[in-house]
Amino acid sequence: MLASRRSVVADLNDRARDLLMAQGGLGPEVTVVGELSFAVGDEVMAHHNNYRLGSLNSDTGVVIGGDQGGLTVRLGGTRVVEVPADYIEAGHLTHGYATTIHKAQGRSVDRVFVLGDDSFSTESGYTALTRGRDANAVYLVSPHREDGHGLAPEIDPVVAFREALGRSSAKTAAIDFLVRTKAHATDPKAAWRAPANAALPGPLLYWLATALVVVGLVAIGLGFHRIFHRPDGRLDRRRRLGVPTQGRLATAKDLRALLIRRPEPDRLVL
Numbered sequence: 001m002l003a004s005r006r007s008v009v010a011d012l013n014d015r016a017r018d019l020l021m022a023q024g025g026l027g028p029e030v031t032v033v034g035e036l037s038f039a040v041g042d043e044v045m046a047h048h049n050n051y052r053l054g055s056l057n058s059d060t061g062v063v064i065g066g067d068q069g070g071l072t073v074r075l076g077g078t079r080v081v082e083v084p085a086d087y088i089e090a091g092h093l094t095h096g097y098a099t100t101i102h103k104a105q106g107r108s109v110d111r112v113f114v115l116g117d118d119s120f121s122t123e124s125g126y127t128a129l130t131r132g133r134d135a136n137a138v139y140l141v142s143p144h145r146e147d148g149h150g151l152a153p154e155i156d157p158v159v160a161f162r163e164a165l166g167r168s169s170a171k172t173a174a175i176d177f178l179v180r181t182k183a184h185a186t187d188p189k190a191a192w193r194a195p196a197n198a199a200l201p202g203p204l205l206y207w208l209a210t211a212l213v214v215v216g217l218v219a220i221g222l223g224f225h226r227i228f229h230r231p232d233g234r235l236d237r238r239r240r241l242g243v244p245t246q247g248r249l250a251t252a253k254d255l256r257a258l259l260i261r262r263p264e265p266d267r268l269v270l
Contacts, residue, residue, distance in 0.1 A: 001016070001097060001098035001099075001112075001113045001114075001115065002098065002099065002100070002101050002104055002112060002113070002114045002115070002128050002131065003098060003100065003101070003114075003115040004100065004101055004115075004117065004119045004120055004124055004128075005100075005119060006100060008115060009098045009099060009100055010094075012097065012098035012115065013094065013095040013096075013097050013098050014095075016095075016097035016098065017042070017095055017097065020041075021039075025041065026039040026040065026041045026042060027039055027040030027041045028040060030063065030065060030067060030071065031066045031067060031068055031069075031070070031071060031085070033085050033088040033089050034088075034089055036088065036094065036095065038063050038066060038071055038095075039063065040063055040064060040065065041062065041063065042062070042063040042095060043060065043061075043062055043063075043095065043096040043097055044060070044061055044062070044063060044071070044073060044093055044094065044095060044096045045058065045059070045060050045061075045093070045094060045095070045096030045099060045103070046058065046059040046060075046061075046075075046092060046093055047091065047092050047093070047094065048087075048090070048092035050087065050092070053081050053082070053083060053087070054075070054081050055075065055081055055083065055087075055092075055093075058103055058107075059075050059076065060075070060076075060096050061073040061074050061075035061076065061081075061096075062074050064080070068085065069084065069085055070082060070083050070084040070085045070087070070088070071083045071088065071093070073093075101124045101127050101128045102124075104127065104128070104131050105127055107131060108131060108132075108133055109131060109132060109133065110133055110134045110135075111132050111134055111135045111136075111137070112128070112129075112131045112132035112135070112136045112137070113137050113139065114128045114129065114136065114137065114138045114139065115139055115141065116128075116138045116139065116140045116141070116157075116161045116164075117140070117141050117143060117157075117160070117161070117164070118143040118160040118161065118163070118164045119164065120161065120164040120165060121164065121165070121167050121168060122165055122166065122167065122168045122169070122170075123168065123169055123170060124169070125164070125165045138161075140157035140158060140160075140161050141157060142155060142156075142157045142160070143155055143157070143160045
């Protein structure tokens, strides 16, 4: 079972456990820590990393024994760990019949039961409704809203849940913020910006605009290349060295006349 609020998760855990106790689905009670009581067969979930115990955050397991000093829990179906009472009293281990949507990220199970209300968002709705491999069931509750004169008129839970799914909780820049209208409440897709190719009349104009942008970027790059790699850079260096600027650099053809075998007067032999 999934819910968006911790208080709702705690209530769902209590309800599920009471139902199992009434149907004889749990064994004898082994310990009571604070307001939580645990029996053999109880499903539990860890909320804190403790490498000494071998327990990690979001690990789930089943109680197989215990006493006032703590619980014996089988985690992951194979590992057996001893969980002390102070770990449970600190809130690091609770019943695991229900959990928050945040805790359920990355997990996959056969069937999921989601308690939906107006506290959902686009992101939490997607996470909650994609955890089940075979089925994802949503149970809606009517939101309780108050005005200045007491309780407001009852709101359709389907409409409230649909509006909630149309709201994004992601942090976006001001330029990306979209003002939502009534149309967005009935069509959550309308709350998101259309892709660039959908903003143009057809795919031909989209690719033409893309090509023009690429050509413009190439032209800008060539312009910078010419600025920083001007051919007169060698003349500037020759001016600094006092070499006449009317001259040019020697080539292999100019040096061929100097490559002689016998020395001659006033000739430089290389």
